[in-house]
Amino acid sequence: MKKNDLYSKEEKRFRDKNKIYATQSVKQIAYSTDNRDFGQVARSIPCQDACPAKTNIPGYIRCVYEKRYGRAYELNRVANVLPGVLGRICSRPCESACRHGEPENGVSVGICHLKRSCADLKPASHKIIEGLYSPTNKHVAVIGSGPAGLATAHDLAILGHKVTIYEAEDKPGGMMMYGIPEFRLPRDLLLLEIKNIVRLGIEMKTGQMIGRDITLDELKNDHDAVVIATGCVSPRMLGVPGEDLVNLHNGLEFMRSVNQGGKPFVGKKVVVIGAGFTAVDCARSAIRLGAADVSINIRKTIEYMRIDETEKHEAQFEGIKTYSLIQPSKIMGENGIVTGIEFIRTRLEKTQRPPYRKSVPIENSQFVIKANSVIAALGQTPDSQVISNELGSIDKNEHKSGIDGVFLAGDFVTGSSDVISAVAGGKKCARAIDEYMTGEIRKQTVVRLENHKTTDRPRAFDFIGKIVMNTVEMDARLTDADTEVETGYKDDQAHEEAKRCYLCNLKYEIDPLACIYCSACIDVAPKDCIKMIKDVPVATDGTFGPYVETNQWNNVVSIAIDNANCIRCGNCLAVCPMDCISVTKTELIEIDT
């Protein structure tokens, strides 16, 4: 391996230029489409890589630190048109990936809370900036105004297309409007962010259900393209006797009723079945409807629930119990009304694929408990038959359907997922439609490289503990069921929490041609982050694989910083006698081709 092979062509040019200007503080910027750079960004910015929408997380957190909340909001909006919404209800895959949460590094940064802070704390005079393309005279119909539909519509509108959204319900927002309880997502905020999308000239037709009010064929004829983004609406059934009893609610229907201001009967003792966000939402809503004894009942164990720690904590705090390793085997009733539920105990068994465990019922271990109502929140599946039966088999990674000009986006194609995945799916779908209609690729994602002189943060920031989200007291939660439980960070809290981000978008590199192998940097390294390497293999997808380490000086090709372990403390930068460690800001951005 030659030392020069360490860099992509673009970066090499960039580095050479940088060398010339090293003494002057000239901003050097390069754009790369090299797979090695994409691979590097993915590996060294784990939060962004985990985000389905590839949100520029270090970028916006840095802005929060600088108290430029408006700019932070806009950075979010590039990837996701609903920052305020997702700052509250996102499933936060980024936080599981955050390097600050790795063993020995402490607790993940409150990425989601900070996203919310952008929306909450941006100045009243904040202006939304959109780069509008010229009109194309193409017209697209988007079916469904959930997160996928809205994201698709927004991006198409930006690209100059005329968009009409067809929404079956009275209000836009889909699952966000009808599935999520108001104490987690205030509706005025949701409507405001939807309005900011629709303002681009999008026509929103509510109360228009495909198959009831209008057919897919009609839409197809009237538009250049049609997007189906109706999400997942068919609830999974328990599949046990007694499912037709009164006071057995389906989770989605239950939430929908609550969100429309209804008060479905729950009684004193409520049994919720399910291990996802909806189950928790149902249980917390039941508490607000006056239930005294609410339990969430899961087939596996709490560890495998598909919710995050905050939700677990809030549910526990509100007095909701969780019973594990049981699954319903029969709903008990008298006179057609629920009186109890029979469970069968389960045990865990290993499986080969994530989540690596399944539950297996233990024969003859049934037992019965009393209940006034049962809420089955087992998730949903897409219902393609309602729309059309010509869509053909659906490929989860594609947006095209079996019908020319009909595209698919969000949960409808991927199956039940989360809001951020739906937003990401919508964006991708919009690009596919644009290419279909214009016959060219007009936007592309590139890696932007910019020289950077400092670490932007002192090491002391690494030791700040996570700022706990402010919440309202239990009293207030029960007096008005719609009171938002989380109240957001205050200005100073957000600033403090933002300090915790390692800023993984800054890439630290040792120039092997200038390095004198003094290993001073290794001595001050806080982790196993600087390595003596003999090779950097390139994987089949064109990205760099993990470094091949050696402890034989004879074989050392370079001393290299492993950006996948680096916590950006800057110790090496400070100690290097040769000044051969460079900092480069790497960002994924979208540019015109």
Place this chain on the structure above:
Amino acid sequence: MPSNDHYVIIGNGPAGNHAASVLRNKDKDAKITIISDECTPYYYKPKLTGFIQGKISARELMVNGPDDYTNGYYKNIRIRLGQTIERIDPDFNAVFLNHMEKIQYTGLIIASGGQARVLPSMIPYAEHLSFIASYSDVMDIKDRIDKAEEFFIFGGDLVGFKFLRMLNAMGKKTSVLIYPNAFWPYNLTDDMLEKIIKSLSGLTSDIIVKDDIKKIEKNESGFRVFTQKGVVKTTDLIFSFNGMAPNIDFAVGCGLDTDHGILVDEYLKTNIDNIYACGSCAQVYNPSIKSYCVSIGWPNAMVQGEVCALNLLGEKKVVESVGRKYFDLEGVRIKTTWWDDINDDSLRM
């Protein structure tokens, strides 16, 4: 040939110590390490209230004498005290200690016992609460108990009532809030509750039932407790007696199956081959009732420790429950053994 085995035991209670002794007897060469987050050598937890009262000395509280430990070894078993497990890495057969030391094992026995259970609703006030669940709890609070005059006790498990008796004997003023579900994993019926109240009425003037704490306020000298039903109590110390919760935080998420405790089969084996669990941190599968249960009590811990050790060495012994089947709670008989014919509802947390 000397064995290269290293048996690591997490927990220095009856289960852990018994497991270690059995391993030592069966395998003279193996390296055996006991790790405990407590700094105190092996002691009798049930005797703690007696120790607070001064009925027994610190030496009498200890199972082994100071001379039994030389250079950190007891019967050639390495004792690591005051060392907390950070996490387990079953893929590499390693446990990571909190002070950042990595220990390789060939066999692991988890016998970490339980810790005082903090009710979820009390989490915001956890710092105001006192417990009598470990030697260090007692050392922390001993002087303050002597000085304090008014006590607020809520929950009310076996230790709690023992403690109440003690305070009464010391002439302290007490208020008691009884939770029917404090006897986890057992629930009290109304009849039982009535009997208990009757029995306690000689010890305290102030028994609150069917109510709950709403808020705790700290002031300069002590606390003010507000209940849901509007009772307000001023007190010097607040004690929580709500049973024990298995101490398994370090094991969650490492690949071990955990629920309330560490899930093990009737052989006390976890879902990973060379890891076993025993004592009150283990949630043991009982084939006769087709359910998982957590055991309590010193005798059960000892037996489980032994079974764990034997099975780790290759035997296939099914665990059985021992000890008293009932204990006496203020005149009410409560079943201690989780082994046979137990009401399902009462098993639930």
Place this chain on the structure above:
Amino acid sequence: MKDINLVVEICGSAGEGTISAGEILSRFMSGQGFEIMSFDSYPAEIRGFGKCVAHTRISTNPIYSPGKYADVLISLNDRHSISQLSVLKSDGILIYDNQPPKAHKEDQSVVGWATPGMISYGIPLNMLANKAAGNARGMNMVALGALAALFHVDKDAFTGSIRNRYAKKKQIVVDSNVNSFLQGYEWTKTNVNKTDLISFDSVSPQVQGEKLITNGNQLVARAALDAKLSFYAGYPITPATKIMEILSKELPKHGGTLLQTEDEIAAIGAVIGAGFGGKRAMTATSGPGFALMTEFTGLSMMAEVPAVIINSQRGGPSTGIPTKTEQSDFNAALFSGTGDCPRVVLAPTDTSSCYQAMVTALYIAEKYQTLVVLLLDFFLSNSIKNIDVPDKPSQEQIYANIAPNKEQLKDYKRYKDTKNGISPRAIPGTPGGMFFSTGLEHSEYGRPDYTDANHLKMTKKRYRKFESILCEAPKLEISAMDSESVDIGVVSWGSSAGAAHEAVMIARKEGMNAASFSSMMVSPFPEDELIAFTDRCKQILIPELNFSGQFAGFAAGIIKRPVERLNFITGRPMAAEDILQKMREM
């Protein structure tokens, strides 16, 4: 008032601030009115990354020895501290870093080796130092902060002490250190659950006058200046280098001259030259250098030229163990050299007596026109103690030369055979005081004279001087003997005397009947007093830090009785605990 008697050890790698932390701790404690003694140990290589231990004893009562076992061990480096655990008491306190940057392999963490009974407090030293100053250099101050918080030590006074220590450094250095200290203090206050009983609350030792925090090397340099030393020649060698270093700065200011020579032979030559010229002159060295000087010691003796050699002993023979302490140059100091060559040997027994010993050495050398060897050792040279400010030497001690009077100058005999053996000494340049001086045997006039009668007469004269020198000897240190006779008498010399004295005191408290004896003057030795002492002892124990029992052999020859020996060559100072152990066995 509560008593405090605490041994604190800080163990780290060279360059981690181990020694400076120990220094700050002892200075602070001294300022608070405590008695302190500290003795640091360095890697055997003079420079490098080896193990450093700062050992400090803090007490409300007088301290005689540094203490063998530690009550508190602060680990700044796990690898080095594991071996240091062996000197931590079985109920001692271990303060360690529980959040090092990298995880330790099994058994490489110091706390992993803490035995039941020890109390260990994990403090994230590295992390807090980083938090305070952005790097790990302040770990030592974090540890001190933790110590202060644990033992309820006055925080503000302590930070003041740190500010003083770094007063001459840049503000950022001061701030980093103080911030690190405070981080450690606050973190420990809020996070650590104290389970030990050590507390400085309501401990208020009496501050007794002005104290001097110093070590043997500093004291002899100070004493030499006070006693009007005017010439020093030397060649650096551990552990005596510091004396030369101090004098190189101070001596010129006092009108004196310091000469660094090419080797020790040249150094002693220059000293004898200056002595011949009437100047107070000395050199300081250690074993290997002393060996080189041997030939010249004879000249000083023969030509009756005043000269002082300080020999700070280290592990020997040859280059030996430069940074460890030993008392193995006893024979060399007394008996090296050729011919019948008596000399004065002074061995101070503790830090404060170093001052008096130095003044006495210069005084005796000048008055008796002879060679004086001052025997220090690595421990005395380097151990730090807070002592009362010593009294300045008297005029008599400073101007001690017995000069010839007019009568004598009429027929000046430089080597006149007088009653006490001291011949009036004319300084070159004295009118009428011209004389011959040579290393050859000579007549009273100084001319070579090899006749047997003359050789006998002059040798007798030179030995006669020593009979009267004994009366110049500083007071003997004999512990009170209440009874007519004791079971065990401990006879000791040099730096072992403190430990011996402490051991005897503890033994008496335990009910043993024991007494101790030591003399700063080891040549000529107060033989009568020793015999008087030992006659009252049933058994005699002689502890010393050499393998062959050099002093024991010497003393046994005097008292003509078998003695019990206790010998260590561990490189560590003599420990009262070890003597006590031996006494119990006897």
